[in-house]
Amino acid sequence: MLNPLDVVKVIEDNVRRYGFPFPVPREAVYSWAKPLRLLDRGSTMLYTGALYQLTPYIASIVEQLSAIEGSRVSGLALKLSGILSSLGVSRLIVRPKGDMVSVVERILTSIVSLLERAEVKVAYPYEDDMYSGVLLYDLGLDELFKEHAVKVYRALKSRGAELLVTVDPHTTHIMRSVYPRYVDGYDLEVKSYLEVLAERGVRLVREPSGGKVVIHDPCLYARFENVVEQPRMLLRTAGFDVLEPRRSRKMTYCCGGPIEGLTPKMAKMIAKTRLEELREKSGTIVTLCPICYANLRAVAEGDVEVIDIALVLSGAKP
Amino acid sequence: MTFNALQAYQEIWGALLDEEFQEALRRASTISQVRVEELLAERRELVELCREVAGIKRRSIDTLEELVERAYRSLEAVRAKPYLAGDAEEARRIIGGLVGSGKLVVMAKSMAAAEVGLRGYLESLGNEVWETDLGELLVQLEGSKPMHTTTPAVHMTRYKAIKLISEKLGVKLKGDSVEEAVKAVREFLRGKIVKADVGISGANALAADTGAIILVENESNIRLVTSTPPIHIALVPVDKIVPTLLDAVKVAIVQAAYTGLYPPTYISIIAGPSSTADIERVRVYGAQGPRELHVVLLDNGRLKALKDPLLKEQLRCIRCGRCQYECPVWVHTANKWGGPAYGGPMGLVWTAITVDPIEAGKLSYLCLGCGRCDASCPVEIPLSTILRHLKTMASRSS
Structure with a gap:
């Protein structure tokens, strides 16, 4: 097993140095948006917090950590992880999982086009689409998180943001419910694009064949941000029959993602449990979060398909 | 009593590799979750x-x-x-x-x-x-x-x-x-x-x-x-x-x-x-x-915990162990994810109160922050918030 304290230390160092939990080229965060020519200033601002874009990198790192974790019996691996911090993890990053990069780009592009169909024009902060610092908060690194949050807030304000439209549950939660407690004078309104679409009424192309899908509620949307009915309503409007797993809505079950960097093995065990439960209802699993997507996909076998809700709603389903 | 978080992590690793341990926990937690869910649906007075x-x-x-x-x-x-x-x-x-x-x-x-x-x-x-x-x-x-x-x-x-x-x-x-x-x-x-x-x-x-x-x-x-x-x-x-x-x-x-x-x-x-x-x-x-x-x-340690606004919340705990059975991590570790006596969401906090908040904090890193414990606690203890608080205590000490 890895020593979680070492992993935490590495993440802390990296955020200080690069602004991300691990080194990623800055462009990787906003290059997807270049062809869309979105305004780079505006009051309604799409803010991704980089989580979707980081997912292909996380998946690649987790694969490598997984090999380290399983390479020795407990005691030795705990010591081995000391080596990990001396390498600064940067050596671990080879490249993002290639196929995931294009999936992520399609998801984000679909979100913009769905918002357009709901007649919501968003600006996009490009270089200032910074990492939200969600992992710092989750790991209890309060001082560094606060410092980071203030920077993010200032950057978004400097681009005229008033309403942030977020794309994943972690960023939605951190920007809406956590930042106000850490950033003095915080005055940004925050809505998930799913809430915006549901409120504004988006014209969705009805999938003629429809079909049965099972929904996997992400913990933060369901238990902390009350984004529960909106995705269901949108999926039904798009012609899908939405099935519920045994544990859903407020009592949804985690995908294991939050501890994938500390113990990939246990994260995988949790993901498997969840995948089996979802699969009992349908082989098409709809996720609302990039972390859930990556974790469930990593354990999906056979004819199980894990697909992000943005792709389902935009009809860009592969 | 003292304990060491790294030692506990090694035991957790052992538990993850122990198929009999995993099988017993899987069976017990599913039965328990379903039973309580049905009981509460049937008897709203509870x-x-x-x-x-x-x-x-x-x-x-x-x-x-x-x-x-x-x-x-x-x-x-x-x-x-x-x-x-x-x-x-x-x-x-x-x-x-x-x-x-x-x-x-x-x-x-x-x-x-x-x-x-x-x-x-x-x-x-x-x-x-x-x-x-x-x-x-x-x-x-x-x-x-x-x-x-x-x-x-x-x-x-x-x-x-x-x-x-x-x-x-x-x-x-x-x-x-x-x-x-x-x-x-x-x-x-x-x-x-x-x-x-x-x-x-x-x-x-x-x-x-x-x-x-x-x-x-x-x-x-x-x-x-x-x-x-x-x-x-x-x-x-x-x-x-x-x-x-x-x-x-x-x-x-x-x-x-x-x-x-x-x-x-x-x-x-x-x-x-x-x-x-x-x-x-x-x-x-x-x-x-x-x-x-x-x-x-x-x-x-309980009266001292009254002075910490978050640890104080734990003192409401009635030890039903619901948060343990509902926790996606605990169902793979049982109380090996814990101190000398208590484990799991509530158990880490009890370990912090009764033994050592820093070592308990080091173990809290395994908390997913998913909030199932919060949602299932009958006395509304914000367990995931307290566990994050323990992480902060641990990181400040290192």
Whole structure:
């Protein structure tokens, strides 16, 4: 097993140095948006917090950590992880999982086009689409998180943001419910694009064949941000029959993602449990979060398909 | 008591690789989740009652220091002998002094006893000590620690349990019949209980107005342990004190329901030692039950926790263990994800309060922050928020 304290230390160092939990080229965060020519200033601002874009990198790192974790019996691996911090993890990053990069780009592009169909024009902060610092908060690194949050807030304000439209549950939660407690004078309104679409009424192309899908509620949307009915309503409007797993809505079950960097093995065990439960209802699993997507996909076998809700709603389903 | 988070992480790793451990936990947690879910859907009054209990516990914790004093006086009024133990060592010393050595001691399952390391201590004084709750007995035979608050042997399959009973109690058990195993343990323990010098229990609640201890169970071992030997010692953490007897019974009902036991098979109310005044109205203590009742009120970090706004919230905990069964991490680790006694979401916080907040904080990194524990806690403890708080404490210390 890895020593979680070492992993935490590495993440802390990296955020200080690069602004991300691990080194990623800055462009990787906003290059997807270049062809869309979105305004780079505006009051309604799409803010991704980089989580979707980081997912292909996380998946690649987790694969490598997984090999380290399983390479020795407990005691030795705990010591081995000391080596990990001396390498600064940067050596671990080879490249993002290639196929995931294009999936992520399609998801984000679909979100913009769905918002357009709901007649919501968003600006996009490009270089200032910074990492939200969600992992710092989750790991209890309060001082560094606060410092980071203030920077993010200032950057978004400097681009005229008033309403942030977020794309994943972690960023939605951190920007809406956590930042106000850490950033003095915080005055940004925050809505998930799913809430915006549901409120504004988006014209969705009805999938003629429809079909049965099972929904996997992400913990933060369901238990902390009350984004529960909106995705269901949108999926039904798009012609899908939405099935519920045994544990859903407020009592949804985690995908294991939050501890994938500390113990990939246990994260995988949790993901498997969840995948089996979802699969009992349908082989098409709809996720609302990039972390859930990556974790469930990593354990999906056979004819199980894990697909992000943005792709389902935009009809860009592969 | 001390413990080391890295050591615990190594044990967790071992548990992840132990298929029998994983299988036992998977089965138990699914059964428990479904049972409680169905029970609460069927009996909405229990959900109402748990809200009421959350209020009772909130008010109790707000006036805890005063309640401790009231409970102390009420215990004296019913001829129980109260003590206040500041920490685990003091609790061991008080109880060790009462028991002495060379005695036969029977114990009803108590997490407080595990918290202070009571069984091992009494054995070290030269006493013969037996756990009488079947799950706790299995833990004793295995030489491990309780793996869940109310179901301590949750990590064992029937094969493991039967093997332990056969080997350690010297009983011949054929095949894999759980019924045979239970029968064998019943016979073995009866032999001990009837001869025991001292019975030791914990408590689900203690009523400050009357000094009455409430104990809830399904095995009836607590009834035997608290009524058969001539001396009964109860070790009661101070956070279990509530204002009235009725409050205390409500706490016990909710605690039982959230472990899936409803109606509770037995609820015992014990207010003072057994006595009779049937002959010429002369009161004699020790009729059929114990002639002495000693109640050790255990602080061990609880009163200090009142000063930390988040740790204070934990003091509402009624130890139903619901958060453990609902936690996606705990269902793979049981209490190996924890300190010397407690584990899982609530257990890490109890470890922080009673042992060491920094080491508990280091273990808290495994918390997903998913909030299932928050959503399932009957007394609305913000467990995931407290665990994040512990992470912050750990990171600041390093």
